[in-house]
Amino acid sequence: xxxxxxxxxxxxxxxxxxxxxxxxxxxxxxxxxxxxxxxxxxxxxxxxxxxxxxxxxxxxxxxxxxxxxxxxxxxxxxxxxxxxxxxxxxxxxxxxxxxxxxxxxxxxxxx
Amino acid sequence: xxxxxxxxxxxxxxxxxxxxxxxxxxxxxxxxxxxxxxxxxxxxxxxxxxxxxxxxxxxxxxxxxxxxxxxxxxxxxxxxxxxxxxxxxxxxxxxxxxxxxxxxxxxxxxxxxx
Numbered sequence: 001x002x003x004x005x006x007x008x009x010x011x012x013x014x015x016x017x018x019x020x021x022x023x024x025x026x027x028x029x030x031x032x033x034x035x036x037x038x039x040x041x042x043x044x045x046x047x048x049x050x051x052x053x054x055x056x057x058x059x060x061x062x063x064x065x066x067x068x069x070x071x072x073x074x075x076x077x078x079x080x081x082x083x084x085x086x087x088x089x090x091x092x093x094x095x096x097x098x099x100x101x102x103x104x105x106x107x108x109x110x111x
Numbered sequence: 112x113x114x115x116x117x118x119x120x121x122x123x124x125x126x127x128x129x130x131x132x133x134x135x136x137x138x139x140x141x142x143x144x145x146x147x148x149x150x151x152x153x154x155x156x157x158x159x160x161x162x163x164x165x166x167x168x169x170x171x172x173x174x175x176x177x178x179x180x181x182x183x184x185x186x187x188x189x190x191x192x193x194x195x196x197x198x199x200x201x202x203x204x205x206x207x208x209x210x211x212x213x214x215x216x217x218x219x220x221x222x223x224x225x
Binding site: 040042097100101 | 143145155201205215218
């Protein structure tokens with residue numbers, strides 16, 4: 001089975017902190033994604049990556065950046081956390097046609 | 112660019128009744144389509160997918176969906192629901208080629224009443 005692992009289930013950070021969310025997949029998938037999930041808004045794409053060092057902005061990239069130095073690892077960075085970035089963050093990896101496989105999510109609270 | 116609209120934010124039904132969750136998409140290129148389910152306090156898991164071929168696809172837990180290209184729809188159905196089907200359901204689309212951006216709808220919360 002494909003496994004997508006997010007480094008933390010719960011995180012509490014202070015406003016202005018730099019925050020790193022890590023995601024690792026074990027199936028050699030080219031594509032990896034970061035979403036945030038908020039009630040009533042579904043999953044909104046922040047960034048995605050289709051290869052090492054390649055990235056594209058999703059629908060809501062402002063305030064975020066990403067890093068993909070190795071194929072299996074895709075990191076989401078909040079340069080200066082703000083309270084409106086409190087959310088559930090979901091990482092996924094995919095092989096085209098097979099659908100995406102999701103991690104368990106990281107619930108981030110910014111205080 | 113692709114987009115997905117799930118027409119109902121909440122759907123309440125009685126146990127053993129049939130259900131349909133509606134999904135419409137927009138894309139200028141050919142796409143693959145997916146339905147995902149998220150049970151309370153859990154991650155998302157794939158229910159079913161349409162890649163090509165037969166327009167009626169069957170998934171896990173007795174769900175099925177029908178791809179309608181002319182109406183750009185991919186509605187999810189189950190003939191008889193159970194309490195355990197209570198969950199949030201997401202429709203998603205990805206283009207067959209080019210930038211493989213996986214886009215989701217807003218979700219439909221399915222509540223099963225006894």
